[in-house]
Amino acid sequence: MAARESIGIGLMGLGVIGSGVAKVLMGKPDTLTREAGSNLVLRKLLEKDLSKHGSLGIERGIFTTEFEELVGHPEVDIVVELMGGEHPALEYIKEALTRGKHVVTANKEVMSKHWSELLTVARDHKVTLRYEASVGGGIPVIALFQEDLVANDISAIYAIVNGTTNYILTRMAKEGLDFSVVLKKAQELGYAEADPANDIEGVDAAYKLAILATIAFGTEVRPENVYHEGISRLQARDFRYARELGYAIKLLAIAKRVEDSVEARVHPVFIPEDSLLAKIDGVYNAIHVEGDLVGKVIFYGEGAGPRATSSAVVSDIIKIAQDINHEARSVLYRLPFASGRTVKPMVDIETRYYMRMSVADQAGVLAQISRILGDHDISISSVIQKETDPSTQIAEIVIMTHPAKEQAVQQALKETERVAVVKEISNFVRVEA
């Protein structure tokens, strides 16, 4: 069968990522044609700001403000959605699939919230929906689960998938600075947005983890079922204690298969300082995966930015173009099989904990706290008590526990807080070995 001379692209959204992809599509035609087997031709570009064509050198005639002009164009084979946000991206993707267009998207919010629905529409209309760029930027993590580790039963994912928070945590650890100081610096450098809530509260990472857990475990994990907790409570002293105890602090997206359920959670974690994930610095991303055959594999790379993201988007386009030329349909529409697994409520997880608290410097304080923990089946693995501040007579105690139930720990901390000699539960952080 002969390859088609050209395959048409309709691109939606010409922001930072969209412009990056447009540049690649226009800038390296030899490589793309060789790999795709056909010329990849930008046929339509949906963008409100029509003045953008000038700076990118894109022919003015292909710009439109009307979705219908793009989706209805007979020579658009692949619709590439890079608008971001839930609406109208969701509706546009659905409409494009319904009308027989293949779709490539980098939209983690839409994919995490509507994964099953969109994949069903794609399957029903015999088209492909690819979304490699929705997690991990240029690192091919979706392909890892859907194509390369398919012989494995996956047991765990530990992932650094948000560059903004990893950048902030790296500087807090290295420079001994507090959260708010580093956030400001990150905003000045463009590594954090003016409204950073989605990143620093773990929402972005929860979207990405929902997608990874869904495809890794064959169970639809929805973002609202992913527990998420951000990094804003961390203080410089937590990093000092972590180092003293042999740990680094990272915001991890964690998904595990535990018997018939799946854990899916995003929160700061103490991890051993000699682990590879502890060494992932700055805006980089890394995904640690454990499978029954492959053991542990780690993928590392740039998790954001227009060039890294365009690597994933354009590779997705090329894969679809190859399938068109081979008259094949990829199997990526495979929906979650009936694994019967449910997402475990956060209160039911079991892990180790770091707790930091301020207490009155009196005899018997540690005994009182230990008793409360013991009453909840929480056993202590180590304690650090530093010299007391003479002016306030307040001491700081740090406790590391053995594995304990989240619910028990939450309850014990509430009770501990009510003890008169305990001035404050300053922080607690989960620990992964």
Added chain:
Amino acid sequence: MAARESIGIGLMGLGVIGSGVAKVLMGKPDTLTREAGSNLVLRKLLEKDLSKHGSLGIERGIFTTEFEELVGHPEVDIVVELMGGEHPALEYIKEALTRGKHVVTANKEVMSKHWSELLTVARDHKVTLRYEASVGGGIPVIALFQEDLVANDISAIYAIVNGTTNYILTRMAKEGLDFSVVLKKAQELGYAEADPANDIEGVDAAYKLAILATIAFGTEVRPENVYHEGISRLQARDFRYARELGYAIKLLAIAKRVEDSVEARVHPVFIPEDSLLAKIDGVYNAIHVEGDLVGKVIFYGEGAGPRATSSAVVSDIIKIAQDINHEARSVLYRLPFASGRTVKPMVDIETRYYMRMSVADQAGVLAQISRILGDHDISISSVIQKETDPSTQIAEIVIMTHPAKEQAVQQALKETERVAVVKEISNFVRVEA
């Protein structure tokens, strides 16, 4: 189109890897059937030792000692070659492809020496030849280049692809031991073979690099064109100097695109101790890739062993089964495009060098050495001279150079060796920044 009920496998070779793959094929049918879309059924097993069926619980009737019985079996769709070695694996693979069977192999020697020939036979007979397990064990590195980074122009690969040598180097670095001592320990533990030459001399890594460079750069790189040098010359003192200078020592497989040529070489390298590759310890593998869009990505995992290797072999089988069910043919038969690039001779490379030499403790020795280096356009970036051994009056000098031409360095070392006050050129190691 309906999926086939079953797809037949013919497995050749029941050694460590073959047994591992057989166990997976028989041990987790639910996962494999779900992913492949059909039952994967072991139809024939080519193995000289017919007694092996017992321990694996494989039906005796499918064993054969005759290749023809396997390749001629009408229900064998995919031939899996896990015999290892060049012959007769090469002839069997070629014959299987010629007779319309898809082939999966883990054979780095055959793939590196006969890549172009075998891919041509596969293309001509419209079948697929997959070889993910030939490099990096369970880490999907072949897929990375052939499927996931296809939008990129690759500029460099730095890879730890031999677990035996990485294990030896890790112990030499951590325990201050000499090569021969650690080699013996590695052999006792089964991490090195009784005849370890292929691993420690870099031959195994050169095979793997030839495959990676060929698919990454679209230029057929043959193993005989890959310069290789092993780790046996390294001594405990080289690791001490490396640490003092801020480096680790690793056996790296390096391939770079430099203008119109490709560098491909395997040798010990000084790499900055804070780089991620410097932190890859023990038998693990890691592949660092640089692409124009993706930036740098690093893949890490187990590079050998029956379970990790079976992850790659069985995933390859599943991909072919999916293609059979979708009546599609993968594009993996793509042959090197006419990139016009040639492999650069080793003498033409340019890098930095570490040199260690024993010299008489006399005035003017360093001046003499510097003059010779200077005559060859080699400039010195730093020098370490330790206190002289009073009994022998021999001093040890370590020189780090700025980037210089390999040919010039080789020539300069020869001339230096002839200087009367120079007792010995003890070692030299290339440096990558």
